[in-house]
Amino acid sequence: MVSIDYSLGILQYIPFFYVIWSDDLLSASEISVVANTIDQDASLDPNEKEQLLFWLNRENPPTDDEIKTWKQTIATSGVKLIESDTYPLTSLSQRLANLQSNGFGFNDHLKHIEINLGIQPNHYNHLFELDLVHEKTSDQYDANVLDKLLKGPHVLVVDEFRNFLDQPIFTWDIRRNKGEFRTKVLEQVQVLAKKGYGAMAYPPEYGGTGNMPAYAAIFEHLMFVEGSLAVKFGVQFGLFGGSIQKLGTKRHHDQYLSDAGKTNLLGCFAMTETGHGSNVRGIKTTATYDASTDSIIVHTPGKNDNKEYIGNALHSKMATVFAQLIVNGKNEGVHAVLVPLRNEKHELLEGITIEDNGYKLGLNGVDNGKIWFNTVSVPRENLLDKYGEIKPDGTYFSSIKNPSKRFFTMLGTLVGGRICVARGALGGAKMSLAIAVKYALNRRQFNDSIKVQEDLIMDYPTHQLRLTPRVASAYVYHVTLEEMMKRYSDESQPDKREVETQVAGLKSVITWFANETIQECREACGGKGYLLENRIADLKGDVDIFTTFEGDNTVLLQLAAKGVLSDFKAEFNSAGFASVLKLLQTQLSDTLTTINPLYSNKVDAEHLYNPKFHKHAFNYRTRRLTYTLAMRIRNYIKKGVPSYQAFLKVQTHLLALGKAYSVELAYSIFTEFCAGVSDEEYKSLLEKVGALYALHQIYSDARWYLEQGYIGGTKSKAIRQRVERLSTELRPHIEVLVDGFGIPEHCLTAPIAK
Secondary structure, three states, X not given: OOOOOOOHHHHOOHHHHHHHHHOOOOOHHHHHXXXXXHHHOOOOOHHHHHHHHHOOOOOOOOOHHHHXXXXXXXXXXXXXXXXXXXXXXXXXXXXXXXXXXOOOOOOHHHHHHHHHOOOOHHHOHHHOHHHEEOOOOOOOOOHHHHHHHHHHHHHHHHHHHHHHOOOHHHOOOOOOOHHHHHHXXXXXXXXXXXXXXXXXXXXXXXXXXXXXXXXXXXXXXXXXXXXXXXXXXXXXHHHHHHHHHHHOOHHHHHHHHHXXXXXXXXXXXXXXXXXXXXXXXXXXXXXXXXXXXXXXXEEOOOHHHXXXXXXXXXXXXXXXXXXXXXXXXXXXXXXEEEEEOEOOOOOEOOOEEEEEOOOOOOOOOOOOEEEEEOOEEEEHHHEOOOOOEEOOOXXXXXXXXXXXXXXXXXXXXXXXXXXXXXXXXXXXXXXXXXXXHHHHOOOEOOOOOOOOOOOEHHHOHHHHHHHHHHHHHHHHHHHHHHHHHHHHOOOOOOOOHHHHHHHHHHHHHHHHHHHHHHHHHHHHOHHHHHOHHHOHHHHXXXXXXXXXXXXXXXXXXXXXXXXXXHOOOOOOOHHHHHHHHHHHHHHHHHHHOOOOHHHHOOOOHHHHOOHHHHHHXXXXXXXXXXXXXXXXXXXXXXXXXXXXXXHHHOHHHHHHHHHHHHHHHHHHHHHHHHHOOXXXXXXXXXXXXXXXXXXXXXXXXXXXXXXXXXXXXXXXXXXXXXXXHHHHHOHHHHXXXXXXXXXXXXXXXXXXXX
C-alpha cells in the first residue's frame, strides 16, 4: 500500500477532482453543483471543505504537479475501477478511502456529483487503465423476475409454449429454396394447430380458450423461431379465421371456425388490391347479389383491381374477400364474402386465377400471391353478415344505418391484427437486441495500452448509446402492447374507436422502431451481423414489411392524428372548430404557465429523472400540435378550401401529432405499469428504464422543443448527458435486461450470441 498524505475526507474526492480537471469538465453551473455538495457533506471538516473549494476555482486552478500527485495517489493505491459498478467513480472513491479507514461507507454526496455532472466512463477510462476491470454483467437483478413481469397473466401459457417450441421442427435454419421453405412453414403451422395454439383466440366451442391477449403473446414468440412462420400463422388463424369469427355469425362459426383452427381448412385474407393499396373503401372488386339464383357474384372488374400480396394464396382453399356489395343496384359499401378457391384435389375452381408474387426481400416462407375473380358465384350465405346482411327476400339490412360508421365498425373488429403485427415486429427487435448485446459482451476491440486486454465493445459509451435506449424502448413498447390488447379484448367496451386510434399510431411508431433497431443491431455487430447464420440479416428482411401491411404507417399515423382531433368534433367545419379550439386553448394555457426561462433551463437530476417532467413534456407536445393543427385546418376551411384538401396541406403536421400522441400514450401506460410493481428494487430498475426512454424521446425531438421554447440550450445539453448517464448506469444490467425478454435459449441460435 502506498503512503497517502491526504486526509480521509479529501482522499475520497481525489478521483473526482482528477477526472474533472484532467478532462476540464467543469462549467460554471457544474462548479456550483460540486461546491454545494461539498458544503452539505457532513463527513468533511471545515478545513477539508476549504481545501476542496479552493481547488474548484477556475481562475486559480490546481497546478499540473498537484494533478499529477492525484494521479499518482490513485495509480499506486492498488484499487481497481470496476466499470460494471452502477456508480463506478463513487465506488472507486469508497475503495480508495477504505485503504485508510476500513469500513468507510458509500458516500451519497459523491454519487450526487457523479450523477449531476454526467461523468461517463470515457472521461476516466484512460486515467485508470492499469487498474480497469471489465465485467460482463452484475448479479443484482434476476432476468427471470423481469421475464415474469413482462409475461403478466400469461405465465403458464407462455412457459408451456416455449417448451413446446423446443423440438426439431422449429429449429431455425438457413432456407433459400422457396418451395421447400414454404412447405416447412406450412408443416410448422399444422403442428401448432394440432396442439390448439392456432384456435387459442376462438371461443371454447370452436377449440379455443377465448384468450386473445395470450394469443398475441405466443404470436410474438413465433418471431423468435422464424418470421415466415409468424406471418403465415397470423394469416391463417388471425386474419382468415379471425375474419370469420369477428365478421361472421353463428352459422359461419359452426361451419368454418373449427376447421380453420385445425388447418383442415386453409384460408387467406383478400383485402388489398394492386391499384388501390391502403384505400380499402375504394377497392374495386364487386360482390353483386343475383336474386334469380340467390347467390353473390364476385368479380374483378379491371386488370389492376386484383387482390395483391395475399398470404397463404397458394396453399389455401378459401378466401375472405373484401368487395363492394351491390344489392338491387345499390352499392352498400365494403363487405366480406367467403369465396372457395380450390377443390379437394387442390385444383383452382372456375373463374379463379392465382399467381405467385415471387421472391421478396424477406418472408419467403410465406406464399404471397395475386388473385383475380371472373364472375365467381357463391351462395348468399357466404356473406359474413354480422354488420350487414342480405335477407331471404333479397333486401339488404344493417343495424348500423350510417355506411361510414358501418365500414369503420367492420374494420375496427380487425384491430387485433395490427396489435399482433406490432408485437411481431417488436419480437424481431428484441431478438436482434439480445444478439447484439450478447455479442458486445464478448467481443473485444481496441485499447491504448498493450499491457491490458482489449476493451469489451459494450463498455464503449457510443455502443451503449446505440443499444441501451433501444432496450429501454422495447420494455416500454412491450408493456404498451400488452395493455392495448387487453383493452381491445374487453367485451364490456364494445366501442373500439379510441382503441383503433391508439393502435394505429402505436403500430406505426413500434414497427418503425423495430426496423431502425434491427438495422442498428446489424451495424453494431459489424460483419458478423451481416452473416445469415447470426439471424439479424433475416430479421431485417422479414420485419421490413411490417411497416406496410395491416396498414401503411404513414397512412395510419394520419388516422391516429385525425382520431385525436375527432375526440372533440367528428365533422370539421368552422362552427364546430370554435368549441374544439376553445377547449384546446384552455388546456394549453394551463400547460404554458410553467414554460418560463427558469423551467426551460432547469437541469438538476431530480427534475430530469422525474416522470412528472416527462409526462408534462409529452403532453405539452401533443396539445400544442393538436391546437396548431386545428388552427391551420380551421383557417383553410374558412378560406373555402375543401376539408380533404385542407388535410392534404397539413399532412406532415398530422404525422408529427400522430407520433407525439403515440409516444405520450406508451410512456403513460408504462409508468402505470411501474407503479403496480410491488418489488421496490425491480420497480426502481424499471423506472430507470422508463426515464431513459422518455429522455431519449425528448432529446430525439429536441429541435421541436427548442423551437417552442419549452427547453433551452442548457437543458437540451443536460438531457443529452442524462441519456448518456442512464445508458452507462444500466450497463451493468444490460444482459439481465435482454434476458428479461424471455427469448428461449433454444431459439437464440445465433453463434455470436453464445
